[in-house]
Amino acid sequence: MLEKKYSGRGSFExxxxxxxxxxxxxxxxxxxxxxxxxxxxRSYPMIVSVNASGTRARNYMAVLDRIASWGFIVVGNDDPQSSTGETASQTLDLILNIGADSELYGKIDKNNIGIMGYSQGGAGAMCAVTNFDNGKLYKTIFTGSAAEFLEEYSNGNIH
Known part of the structure; x- marks a missing residue:
């Protein structure tokens, strides 16, 4: 029943x-x-989405929109090669430092920030959390099939 409930849209427009x-x-x-x-x-929890190989946030718009319908601010960028986590880290900084002229200003719950990624995006999410100073801001991480990270870690390329 739980899986069925969350496989659809949430209650937020x-x-x-x-x-x-x-x-x-x-x-x-x-x-x-x-x-x-x-x-x-009120402020809203935020999720940074990290792209799989060769894809961009514009390819995930329906997914990002569905997640937002559950009450989240969901952020993605158009980096098709995101495995280092660098652009996820930079995107987080940009959004957290957004100006007062943005509708997002003051609306991000900075104590509830998550990151997610699949495939190369999973590796990028792990790297964003472990290799960048702002990685400590993430409260939770979701990855799917992040094999590249495990390979890079075992080869000593990620610490």
């Missing part, structure tokens, strides 16, 4: 905004969030 990045690897940052956010006084 969603909205999306995009930011162009000066970093050509990141290109565009896409943020999905509960539409009520603009009129709400």
């Amino acid at each position: 969603t909205a999306c905004t995009e930011f162009k990045s000066d970093n050509s690897k990141i290109d565009t940052i896409r943020v999905f969030y509960p539409a009520e956010l603009a009129d709400s006084n």
